Structures are given as structure tokens and as C-alpha cells.
Amino acid sequence: MIMTQTRRVLIVGGGAAGMMAAISAARCGCQVDLYEKNEKLGKKLFITGKGRCNVTNACEGVEAFLPHVVSNPRFLYSAFYGFDNQAMMAFLESEGLHLKVERGLRVFPVSDKSSDVIRTLEQAMRKAGVRVHLNAPVKSLIMEEDRVCGLTLASGEAVAGDAVILAAGGLSYPSTGSDGDGYRLAKSAGHSVTSLTPSLVPMVVEEDWCRDLQGLSLRNIGFVLKRGKKKIYEGFGEMMFTHFGITGPVVLTGSTRIAPHLKKGPVSCVIDLKPALSESELDARLLRDFDKYHQRQMRNALGDLLPSSLIPVVLLLAQIDPYLPVHELDRQSRLRLLSVLKGLTMTVTALRGYNEAVITQGGVNVREIRPDTMASRKKTGLYMAGEMLDVDAETGGFNLQIAWSTAWAAGIGAARGI
Numbered sequence: 001m002i003m004t005q006t007r008r009v010l011i012v013g014g015g016a017a018g019m020m021a022a023i024s025a026a027r028c029g030c031q032v033d034l035y036e037k038n039e040k041l042g043k044k045l046f047i048t049g050k051g052r053c054n055v056t057n058a059c060e061g062v063e064a065f066l067p068h069v070v071s072n073p074r075f076l077y078s079a080f081y082g083f084d085n086q087a088m089m090a091f092l093e094s095e096g097l098h099l100k101v102e103r104g105l106r107v108f109p110v111s112d113k114s115s116d117v118i119r120t121l122e123q124a125m126r127k128a129g130v131r132v133h134l135n136a137p138v139k140s141l142i143m144e145e146d147r148v149c150g151l152t153l154a155s156g157e158a159v160a161g162d163a164v165i166l167a168a169g170g171l172s173y174p175s176t177g178s179d180g181d182g183y184r185l186a187k188s189a190g191h192s193v194t195s196l197t198p199s200l201v202p203m204v205v206e207e208d209w210c211r212d213l214q215g216l217s218l219r220n221i222g223f224v225l226k227r228g229k230k231k232i233y234e235g236f237g238e239m240m241f242t243h244f245g246i247t248g249p250v251v252l253t254g255s256t257r258i259a260p261h262l263k264k265g266p267v268s269c270v271i272d273l274k275p276a277l278s279e280s281e282l283d284a285r286l287l288r289d290f291d292k293y294h295q296r297q298m299r300n301a302l303g304d305l306l307p308s309s310l311i312p313v314v315l316l317l318a319q320i321d322p323y324l325p326v327h328e329l330d331r332q333s334r335l336r337l338l339s340v341l342k343g344l345t346m347t348v349t350a351l352r353g354y355n356e357a358v359i360t361q362g363g364v365n366v367r368e369i370r371p372d373t374m375a376s377r378k379k380t381g382l383y384m385a386g387e388m389l390d391v392d393a394e395t396g397g398f399n400l401q402i403a404w405s406t407a408w409a410a411g412i413g414a415a416r417g418i
């Protein structure tokens with residue numbers, strides 16, 4: 001594409017989306033200025049994937065990707081077709097960052113260092129001629145009638161531009177710089193922001209016995225969230241007890257579906273401790289163990305089946321005296337034990353806050369954004385990308401891919417829209 005050098009694109013935010021939007025607009029021939037409030041770029045990127053950065057997911061095609069997107073998956077079709085996960089991987093490899101694919105098709109840099117991803121993006125921006133302004137918080141947008149024509153920095157400096165791309169992130173981990181400024185700027189241009197809530201976040205649980213289990217990890221459990229009879233989420237995997245409730249991969253994924261239900265009241269969390277066994281298989285297993293340990297007390301008879309810290313809790317919930325000799329356990333008590341093992345139930349009362357949330361659910365209403373170019377339908381010259389949009393996904397590299405795809409579209413959109 002041939003374009004003149006005078007077109008100027010201004011970018012608010014130097015996170016994943018801001019850097020990628022800068023690269024894509026600059027590669028289209030625009031003069032790009034990126035404004036980041038922090039003293040360095042990609043503070044949140046640095047902590048992604050526990051410092052290893054799960055850059056994307058290597059699933060095949062949009063149809064495999066979109067089921068992992070929780071809010072507004074269809075909005076992503078165009079952006080994803082324009083720049084998908086394969087394109088992102090090819091981009092990083094072409095910039096010299098070698099990648100590897102791990103369990104669940106999660107893609108990481110071979111070096112296991114998120115800093116290498118940031119360095120690669122910085123290098124691509126440098127090559128494309130992007131001018132980066134650090135310690136430069138953007139205070140407001142400059143607007144003339146229905147057009148955005150620049151921005152004002154907190155220092156008071158006004159910067160004129162032909163297009164502005166907002167990529168200021170959401171509300172999660174505000175210490176990294178994403179503290180809701182993007183929503184404020186979008187609102188000032190007439191956009192609406194849907195209800196915001198922390199997501200991919202641990203859950204607060206009512207039962208005191210949860211706190212007694214603090215630090216205990218459970219693998220290969222069945223995990224169901226429900227309100228009354230309505231099943232909200234069903235998963236399988238790993239979880240952990242904490243001083244406030246529960247966390248871990250399956251809990252975080254479940255948290256993406258629970259927020260609207262929690263507004264109406266507590267939600268039940270039902271854990272199947274032995275999902276590989278049917279009730280009758282588990283009953284047979286219990287009978288075998290009780291036969292083996294018939295001379296013991298109940299508290300010493302479940303060690304083959306459960307971690308030791310869980311045994312007193314399970315017995316308590318099944319109303320079985322831990323000192324009861326195994327040979328005195330009656331059938332009814334055994335069936336109560338069975339139902340606790342297949343349905344350990346807790347009451348989720350709330351989600352933890354933004355300081356612990358991987359992402360923000362909710363954001364700028366996507367009906368006000370053109371899905372092919374990320375252009376605002378409210379103001380000419382305004383574009384948006386990344387977490388500040390009302391699009392979010394499960395863990396596994398999907399959220400960063402949303403940032404890459406929407407940012408790529410916004411960069412090209414801003415370059416072409418002028």
C-alpha cells in the first residue's frame with residue numbers, strides 16, 4: 001500500500017494492543033506516536049503466563065478459537081480473519097522470536113521469557129519508525145464536532161493527529177497501568193461501557209472448612225457451578241483452596257461465566273472428587289478399602305482415596321464420627337460419604353477483585369465499533385483495541401490473541417481511514 005508520510009496516528013497505551021497497533025499502522029506508512037503512562041512498555045505483558053507469556057493459542061482456525069471467547073465472539077470474525085493466531089506466530093518468528101507449543105496448544109517463547117516478547121515488539125516498532133513516548137499519560141481527546149483530531153497529555157501538551165487508537169487496557173492488575181483510563185476516554189467520545197467485572201479470578205467461598213484446607217491442591221476433579229438447578233459451568237481440572245475460598249485453572253475458567261448469576265445471589269460450587277468413577281464404582285472401591293482397613297477408625301481408613309487434610313472435612317460433611325471403627329459404619333453413613341465424595345458443595349458468594357483478576361469482563365460496547373477496522377461509530381478518527389473492548393476469553397493465550405488481532409485491525413483501519 002502506498003501512502004504519504006504525513007499521516008499521523010496517535011496511540012494511547014503501550015501494552016500488547018498498543019504496540020501491535022503501532023506496528024501495523026507504521027507498516028502502512030503512517031507516522032506513529034505511541035504514548036504510555038508508565039516508565040516502560042508492556043508492564044502487564046511482562047507478568048503474563050507467570051513471566052513466560054502465553055502469547056497465543058495454536059488451535060486450528062477461527063471455529064476452534066471462538067468457543068474459548070466468552071463475550072461477543074462473533075465480533076472477532078473480521079479481525080481474526082485479518083490477523084489470526086497463525087499470523088501472530090509467523091510475525092514473532094519472522095522477528096526472530098522462536099516459539100514452542102505446550103499442553104492445551106498454549107504458545108510460549110522458547111526462552112520462556114515474557115521480556116523477549118516485549119523486546120521483539122519494541123524492535124519491530126523501532127524498525128517501523130514508531131516514536132515511543134514514555135511517562136506520558138494521556139489526559140483527554142481533542143475533538144472537533146464528530147471527529148477526534150488529537151489528544152492532550154497530562155503535562156498539558158496538545159498533540160494533533162489524524163487518528164487516535166485507544167489501547168489503554170481494562171481494570172485488572174491496575175498496578176501495571178491499566179486502571180480504567182481507556183473507558184473514561186471512550187466515554188468522553190460518546191461511547192457506552194457495559195457492566196465491568198473482574199474475570200479469570202479466584203472465588204470467595206462461605207464455608208469455614210474451606211479455610212482449613214488452605215494450600216491444598218486437587219487435581220483431576222469435576223467442577224460444576226450452578227444456581228438452583230441451572231448449571232452455569234461444568235469443567236474438569238485442577239483447583240486449590242485458599243484463605244478466602246478457591247482458585248486454580250478450573251476455578252478461573254468458571255469465573256468467566258458466573259458474574260451475572262452472582263448478581264442475583266450466591267452460586268453453588270459442586271466438586272466431584274472422583275470423576276473417573278461412577279457412584280457404584282466408587283461405592284465398590286469404598287467397600288474394598290473398608291474391608292482392607294476394617295480394624296481402623298474412619299479417620300485412618302480413607303488415606304488411599306483422599307489427601308489427609310481433606311479426610312476430616314469429608315467425614316464432617318458426611319456426619320461420620322472420625323473415631324468410629326470402620327466395621328461399625330452403616331450403609332446409610334457410607335452412602336452419605338459417597339455423596340460428599342461425588343458432590344463436595346460450597347457456596348460462592350463473590351469474586352475476588354481486580355488486583356487478582358487476569359482480565360476485565362465488559363468494556364466498550366462492541367456495537368459502537370466497526371468489527372473490520374475497530375473504528376468508532378461515534379467519532380471519526382477514533383479506533384480501539386485490546387482489553388478495553390467488551391470481548392474476553394478463557395485462559396490459554398486467547399486474551400492476548402484478542403489484543404493482537406483487534407490491534408492489527410485498528411492499525412490498518414486508522415491508516416486507511418484517514
Ligand SMILES: Cc1cc2nc3c(=O)[nH]c(=O)nc-3n(C[C@H](O)[C@H](O)[C@H](O)COP(=O)(O)OP(=O)(O)OC[C@H]3O[C@@H](n4cnc5c(N)ncnc54)[C@H](O)[C@@H]3O)c2cc1C
Nearest residue numbers: 013015016017037048049054138169177178386387397400
Ligand atoms: C497476571 C496476568 C497474566 C496473564 N497472562 C496471560 C497469558 O499468559 N496469555 C494471555 O493471552 N493473556 C494473559 N493475560 C491477559 C493479557 O495480559 C491481557 O489480555 C492483555 O495484556 C491486554 O492487552 P492491552 O494492550 O489491551 O492492555 P494492557 O496490556 O493492560 O496495556 C494497556 C496499557 O495502556 C497504558 N495506559 C492506560 N491508560 C493510559 C493513559 N491514560 N495514557 C497512556 N497510557 C495508558 C497502561 O499503562 C498499559 O501499559 C494475563 C493478565 C494478567 C493480569
